[in-house]
Amino acid sequence: RKEVEQDPGPFNVPEGATVAFNCTYSNSASQSFFWYRQDCRKEPKLLMSVYSSGNEDGRFTAQLNRASQYISLLIRDSKLSDSATYLCVVNMGNTGNQFYFGTGTSLTVIP
Amino acid sequence: DAGVIQSPRHEVTEMGQEVTLRCKPISGHDYLFWYRQTMMRGLELLIYFNNNVPIDDSGMPEDRFSAKMPNASFSTLKIQPSEPRDSAVYFCASSLVEGQPQHFGDGTRLSIL
Numbered sequence: 001r002k003e004v005e006q007d008p009g010p011f012n013v014p015e016g017a018t019v020a021f022n023c024t025y026s027n028s029a030s031q032s033f034f035w036y037r038q039d040c041r042k043e044p045k046l047l048m049s050v051y052s053s054g055n056e057d058g059r060f061t062a063q064l065n066r067a068s069q070y071i072s073l074l075i076r077d078s079k080l081s082d083s084a085t086y087l088c089v090v091n092m093g094n095t096g097n098q099f100y101f102g103t104g105t106s107l108t109v110i111p
Numbered sequence: 112d113a114g115v116i117q118s119p120r121h122e123v124t125e126m127g128q129e130v131t132l133r134c135k136p137i138s139g140h141d142y143l144f145w146y147r148q149t150m151m152r153g154l155e156l157l158i159y160f161n162n163n164v165p166i167d168d169s170g171m172p173e174d175r176f177s178a179k180m181p182n183a184s185f186s187t188l189k190i191q192p193s194e195p196r197d198s199a200v201y202f203c204a205s206s207l208v209e210g211q212p213q214h215f216g217d218g219t220r221l222s223i224l
Binding site: 031032034042043044045046049087091097098099100101102103104 | 142144146152153154155156159161166167202209210212213214215216217218
């Protein structure tokens with residue numbers, strides 16, 4: 001089993017739609033969680049951290065479910081500019097720096 | 112503020128040649144990471160440094176790969192000899208403290224012919 005697993009998609013949604021991605025992780029002792037966004041031929045960029053209580057940043061909501069070992073990302077009112085690959089990142093290390101990246105979920109928002 | 116700076120942006124070379132990738136982390140960041148990204152395997156951590164000291168190199172694929180960080184503002188990843196299967200995008204990233212999100216450079220797109 002991979003350390004971090006994501007549905008690769010692609011997700012093709014119309015503008016204004018709501019879309020959700022899930023990501024599962026293998027290590028129940030994982031310490032911190034993030035969502036990154038990667039545009040085509042660009043570097044990954046931090047989208048948001050994921051906290052146990054869940055957190056929201058504008059149209060984006062991230063949630064963590066430790067019992068089921070998954071994190072989610074919800075995007076409301078999708079914009080064309082949201083088209084990208086979304087990477088789930090889990091820090092599993094006892095030393096604090098064992099970051100595992102999912103292979104990403106591809107999103108295309110259609111006009 | 113300058114972000115993580117990598118060079119070169121693109122490298123095309125023939126197999127067997129030595130390849131050196133360079134990275135300048137964000138000033139003040141104590142952690143530096145080298146990643147490799149391919150379509151098949153996604154983003155993989157190769158090695159990371161703390162205060163210029165290599166902490167975990169378990170992701171380095173084999174002895175052909177080596178990384179150094181001679182000072183707080185410079186790191187290199189070297190492949191010698193290079194092979195076609197080393198073709199990938201290599202990212203350098205840095206973070207301020209342990210466990211915190213990393214900031215990535217633009218990457219080096221490496222093609223080994």
